[in-house]
Amino acid sequence: MKLGQKEEFEWRKGKIRSLMNQNGFDALLIYSHPMITDMWRCTATDMVYWISNYDLLGEFALVVLPLKGEEALLISNSWDLRRAKSKSWIKNVKVSKDVWKESRKLLDELGLLKTRIGLSGQEFMAVSIFETIKESFPDEKFELASEMTRNALFPKSEDEIEIYRRGAEINEAGFQAILEALKPGVTDIELQAESQYVMRCLGAEDMATLIGSGAHPLAMTSPSGRIIREGDMLILEPNPLYRGIFVEICRTVVVGKASSVVREKFGILIKAYEEAVRLMKPGVTCETLAWAMEDVIASAGYAEYLRPPFSRVRGHGDIGLVIEGNQTKLVPGVVLTLHPNNYFPETGYMALGEPLLVTDNGYERLTKMPIRLYSTEREVKE
Amino acid sequence: MIFKPLFAGYKAGPWGWNAGLMPVEEFNDRLKSVNQEMVQRGIDALLVFGVGDSTWKNGNVCYLTNGNGTYARKSVLIILKGIEPTLIGNFIPRDLHWEMRNSTWLKDIRIFDNLGLGIERILQSSGKGVKRAGLVGVGGLDVRSYAQIMEILRNINIVDATDVIENMRVVKSSNELRIIEKGCRVADMSIRPVTGNLEEGECEYDLIARIDMESRKAGARNFRFLIASGSDTEMSLRMPVHRQLKKGDTVLLLLAFEYWQYWVQIGRTLTVGNPSEGQIALYRGVLTAYEETLKCVRPEMKAIELAEAIVDVLDRSGYKPYLNSDFRFGHGVGVSIEEKPFIDDHDVTQLRTGMTLAIQLGIHAPGIGGVLLSDTLLLTRNGCQRLTQSWYDLLRFADAKS
Numbered sequence: 001m002k003l004g005q006k007e008e009f010e011w012r013k014g015k016i017r018s019l020m021n022q023n024g025f026d027a028l029l030i031y032s033h034p035m036i037t038d039m040w041r042c043t044a045t046d047m048v049y050w051i052s053n054y055d056l057l058g059e060f061a062l063v064v065l066p067l068k069g070e071e072a073l074l075i076s077n078s079w080d081l082r083r084a085k086s087k088s089w090i091k092n093v094k095v096s097k098d099v100w101k102e103s104r105k106l107l108d109e110l111g112l113l114k115t116r117i118g119l120s121g122q123e124f125m126a127v128s129i130f131e132t133i134k135e136s137f138p139d140e141k142f143e144l145a146s147e148m149t150r151n152a153l154f155p156k157s158e159d160e161i162e163i164y165r166r167g168a169e170i171n172e173a174g175f176q177a178i179l180e181a182l183k184p185g186v187t188d189i190e191l192q193a194e195s196q197y198v199m200r201c202l203g204a205e206d207m208a209t210l211i212g213s214g215a216h217p218l219a220m221t222s223p224s225g226r227i228i229r230e231g232d233m234l235i236l237e238p239n240p241l242y243r244g245i246f247v248e249i250c251r252t253v254v255v256g257k258a259s260s261v262v263r264e265k266f267g268i269l270i271k272a273y274e275e276a277v278r279l280m281k282p283g284v285t286c287e288t289l290a291w292a293m294e295d296v297i298a299s300a301g302y303a304e305y306l307r308p309p310f311s312r313v314r315g316h317g318d319i320g321l322v323i324e325g326n327q328t329k330l331v332p333g334v335v336l337t338l339h340p341n342n343y344f345p346e347t348g349y350m351a352l353g354e355p356l357l358v359t360d361n362g363y364e365r366l367t368k369m370p371i372r373l374y375s376t377e378r379e380v381k382e
Numbered sequence: 383m384i385f386k387p388l389f390a391g392y393k394a395g396p397w398g399w400n401a402g403l404m405p406v407e408e409f410n411d412r413l414k415s416v417n418q419e420m421v422q423r424g425i426d427a428l429l430v431f432g433v434g435d436s437t438w439k440n441g442n443v444c445y446l447t448n449g450n451g452t453y454a455r456k457s458v459l460i461i462l463k464g465i466e467p468t469l470i471g472n473f474i475p476r477d478l479h480w481e482m483r484n485s486t487w488l489k490d491i492r493i494f495d496n497l498g499l500g501i502e503r504i505l506q507s508s509g510k511g512v513k514r515a516g517l518v519g520v521g522g523l524d525v526r527s528y529a530q531i532m533e534i535l536r537n538i539n540i541v542d543a544t545d546v547i548e549n550m551r552v553v554k555s556s557n558e559l560r561i562i563e564k565g566c567r568v569a570d571m572s573i574r575p576v577t578g579n580l581e582e583g584e585c586e587y588d589l590i591a592r593i594d595m596e597s598r599k600a601g602a603r604n605f606r607f608l609i610a611s612g613s614d615t616e617m618s619l620r621m622p623v624h625r626q627l628k629k630g631d632t633v634l635l636l637l638a639f640e641y642w643q644y645w646v647q648i649g650r651t652l653t654v655g656n657p658s659e660g661q662i663a664l665y666r667g668v669l670t671a672y673e674e675t676l677k678c679v680r681p682e683m684k685a686i687e688l689a690e691a692i693v694d695v696l697d698r699s700g701y702k703p704y705l706n707s708d709f710r711f712g713h714g715v716g717v718s719i720e721e722k723p724f725i726d727d728h729d730v731t732q733l734r735t736g737m738t739l740a741i742q743l744g745i746h747a748p749g750i751g752g753v754l755l756s757d758t759l760l761l762t763r764n765g766c767q768r769l770t771q772s773w774y775d776l777l778r779f780a781d782a783k784s
Binding site for chain 1: 433520521522523524525528585587588590591592594595598599601603608615616618619620621622624706707708746
């Protein structure tokens with residue numbers, strides 16, 4: 001399957017435009033800032049990348065999307081113009097030192113200055129940028145439209161689901177690389193290096209690899225140069241970014257032989273995960289999934305370890321966090337990452353999770369990785 | 383106010399700071415200088431804002447706390463006269479504030495999701511009637527937090543004091559220099575297996591992955607890069623793509639490595655197979671200009687004057703027409719990947735002895751091809767000293783074969 005075709009662009013653009021129509025917007029400015037081209041991409045899709053296929057390098061990128069008429073991509077770095085032109089689905093690419101003034105000119109030419117204009121990406125904007133916008137648009141007022149734009153991220157297109165599948169394969173390869181290199185005496189940074197090497201060669205654009213380790217790990221952390229010892233437990237997330245989508249898969253690995261306590265506690269996580277996916281189908285709220293997982297963990301006697309600082313959200317996706325209070329309902333085509341990750345006083349923090357696609361009458365896994373506790377001893381045997 | 387590490391002998395790894403490399407005295411000195419500056423400017427409270435999830439976006443907070451900025455997405459260091467500073471932040475995930483406690487010299491770290499509320503509490507409980515507050519880096523905050531904080535500070539006279547910290551950061555101490563020099567060794571080590579060893583058929587991804595792996599094994603905690611390869615029309619820097627390297631290609635690499643939270647930068651030009659005569663001629667021309675550029679660096683000149691001098695050099699060697707309108711010939715390096723001074727057409731910061739600069743000269747244009755050279759420099763009394771020492775390989779490679 002070939003990804004990134006013109007039809008995909010038209011499909012994505014059509015989705016945003018129909019949302020604009022529903023919300024009464026005549027034009028939309030979509031902003032991207034280097035701030036979200038970092039770890040932030042885990043939790044927030046870069047909307048400029050999503051709509052234009054241009055991944056920002058440099059300082060600013062802005063997409064001007066009128067309800068009717070030709071869209072444009074404005075970038076601030078002249079040296080990146082050639083790449084932007086060849087990569088962007090949007091044909092009209094312009095470079096300008098002041099993208100806001102340029103966008104005003106464009107809107108003026110389209111006769112849209114006096115209409116309702118939405119601004120997307122304000123959550124990444126610094127105050128100083130707001131000041132610049134005020135200077136460039138002295139008489140106009142924008143309405144904040146980030147939430148609306150994010151609603152275009154689901155349901156996923158066939159292309160996007162394919163990207164998820166490939167991303168999951170890259171993730172699995174990164175995980176396998178860690179398993180192969182894992183032995184007492186290596187540092188977690190070396191493990192990170194091995195897995196990132198493999199993932200980058202397979203086409204990962206960026207990585208937010210997290211490796212927590214220790215006899216009693218407390219949290220997922222970035223690698224710290226810690227030396228891995230026999231009996232340690234590793235909580236892993238290779239987290240590659242592939243074509244603008246972060247695919248998060250978490251697993252737990254024991255260095256050596258997993259003790260019966262560790263196996264038992266990990267069994268709670270597996271049960272929590274299975275309980276949640278059993279409920280997963282359109283119409284179910286995110287909250288219900290969180291409760292399903294937490295019920296299992298609580299009934300095993302760990303109710304007091306369900307909340308920070310011990311444990312956190314039970315998953316995330318474009319429709320929000322899988323957390324108590326989120327009553328957003330699942331619809332077909334949503335991808336949701338579920339992870340019952342929890343801290344157990346006997347073993348430390350353990351992780352298990354992966355993205356799942358909501359289908360018309362249930363769910364579909366996007367990776368083939370087995371759902372189990374890994375241990376180096378067992379991997380050797382196999 | 384004297385700080386002691388919470389856990390004596392705690393080795394945080396490259397993720398945190400290391401007491402051996404950066405002694406606590408240095409941090410007490412930094413805070414002392416901040417206090418002096420506050421007295422001079424008549425500021426009762428200094429609020430240092432850190433925004434983002436990387437050390438280089440939190441440079442000011444990292445610099446003053448000995449801590450790692452990646453633990454909080456938003457944080458404020460509150461410095462009041464005569465009291466130990468307090469760091470507040472919305473630590474996400476919240477358990478990581480334990481790690482923060484381990485990596486910093488500070489004792490007082492508190493979690494507040496609402497920074498405005500946190501600032502109010504700290505200012506009130508200190509019992510000091512704050513009349514005049516200096517803000518550092520407040521422009522990076524998002525609008526909602528900014529509005530909240532301004533509401534809290536509405537009865538206080540506010541001044542922008544960003545330059546207090548930025549001016550302190552530009553000149554590096556001997557401890558900082560030691561780390562940066564080691565970082566430059568990491569850069570040299572990471573690039574060495576690649577130079578002179580490019581193979582046909584290798585992907586851009588593979589090449590970057592190799593450097594990534596080398597650098598992490600050499601001790602780098604973070605690695606950022608730009609690459610360009612191919613014919614003369616494909617010479618603008620970008621993220622690596624799935625392009626296979628072909629015989630005769632020029633490859634430009636601009637790499638930055640983070641070692642113990644300090645950044646260094648290096649840039650080199652390579653060829654796949656023997657370079658053509660055209661490539662050699664262009665490379666020699668740009669290298670000569672680059673070496674002349676290094677001779678232009680003098681302390682006591684302004685950043686913009688250095689930029690002008692470099693434009694002059696390029697004019698004399700005939701490369702001026704290939705300059706982009708938004709050229710930048712370099713920038714400071716330190717806790718931030720790019721920091722003051724910026725060698726461009728509007729920064730008037732004065733260069734000073736002890737600054738570390740990443741200088742970069744790139745010529746890439748259709749019709750002529752591409753060359754990129756970059757090094758991390760230390761400004762000395764007489765000029766500059768190159769800290770990254772990798773050989774300029776294309777030339778050596780060419781000489782050996784011709």
